[in-house]
Amino acid sequence: MEEKIIFHIDVNSAYLSWEAVYRLQHGEKIDLRKIPSIVGGDESKRHGIVLAKSIPAKEYGILTGESVYSARQKCPNLTIVPPNYEIYMKASNSMMDLLREYSPYVQRYSIDEAFIDYSCHRENHYLDVAYQIKERIKDELGFTVNIGIGPNKLLAKMASDLKKPDRVHTLFYHEIKDKMWPLPVEKLFMVGSKTKRKLNGRGIFTIGELAQLDPDYIYSWLKKPGLLIWNYANGRENSPVKNSSPPVKSIGNSTTTSFDVDNKREGHMFLLAISEMVGMRIRELDLMGDVISLSLKNHQFYSYSHQKKLDIPTDSTNTIYNISKKLFDEMWTGEPIRRFSISISGLCSNDFCQLSLLEEYKERDKALDRTIDRIRYKYGYNSLIRSCFLHSGIKPIIGGVVAEEDYPMMSSIL
DNA sequence: TCTGGGGTCCTAGGACCC
């Protein structure tokens, strides 16, 4: 059997690049990519983290995910711009359209990453094709990408991460030793901060050192995830490039509140506002779910969750709200809360679920939810709101991601 | 004015059943 040829395309500093391109196209003179800059959340709303950074900002030691506050400490003349997800989604869609010209086997892995299985297209040399894709994206769409090429998705992904920006790298089996093994172990896909700490604690600092361990040893120590990363360290992975999206497993929304919530009434209002979005999304996808879970984060950043399995699947905003309210009342200790999140899982398709005669969720309620959805899609989310939110200072519908164009969320498994 | 929001998967313990 011939070796597969997999590409991994990764947009360099995606949000920041897309923001820069958009601004240049709209008459701005400065290219954000060429100055120390970040795309960051609104600090006054306590959303202040770094979502993306320019390469000059990276040189100041600024990291994605750190607070905007500390980024500014590192670089006082940092340019900070707010995110604009609709623009990023459009840029991403354009890139996917371009990639699909090269193969039907294109897997969108996240908003800024994709895999292509190029194995069947032996008529052109894969390196020429990769360079062509990279240059076309730069010329036609205005941003740069890294392309990694390997015999499987893992190695292609590791390759695209090698040196940035605007590069093509290969990582075939015979190159693992030179190109991947010297890297620090936390560069390996699926080795996060916790695992890095454990590995370092036993003297394992490079991917090569992990690769050399005895699999029985790592299994008895780190169980299944240990064996997974050990296989990855040795370049072993063989999942297919999927061009259709896997079924959705859960739908959830959350918000960090701009102030700590210390009373039940306001807590319930946030739950209602989030339930509205979760309900709208599950109905949009024509699904129902029978597990509602609520997770809270307190003012000390400690998170905890409770969930409830229902006898009957639901897609009703009121049911989602009532269950999450019940969960909140049973788990809340009275401490100040900074983040609320609700999600629904145990999903099944609507037509399959709805037939239960015992169903308490009446057809009438269902029709009401759907009617409200239609009005909100047509005239805007705030065209129809619950009166309790009037003059409350709390947004009546909270959360993002209403099927712009359903794109599959990646999972941590390739 | 310090630390987001969207996900997936795995584990472990207790309840319950045969």
Add this chain to the structure above:
DNA sequence: TCTGGGGTCCTAGGACCC
């Protein structure tokens, strides 16, 4: 009163990804 044991469901928590 010596305390089986395997399977499934449910729940809470934790790891990882972008």
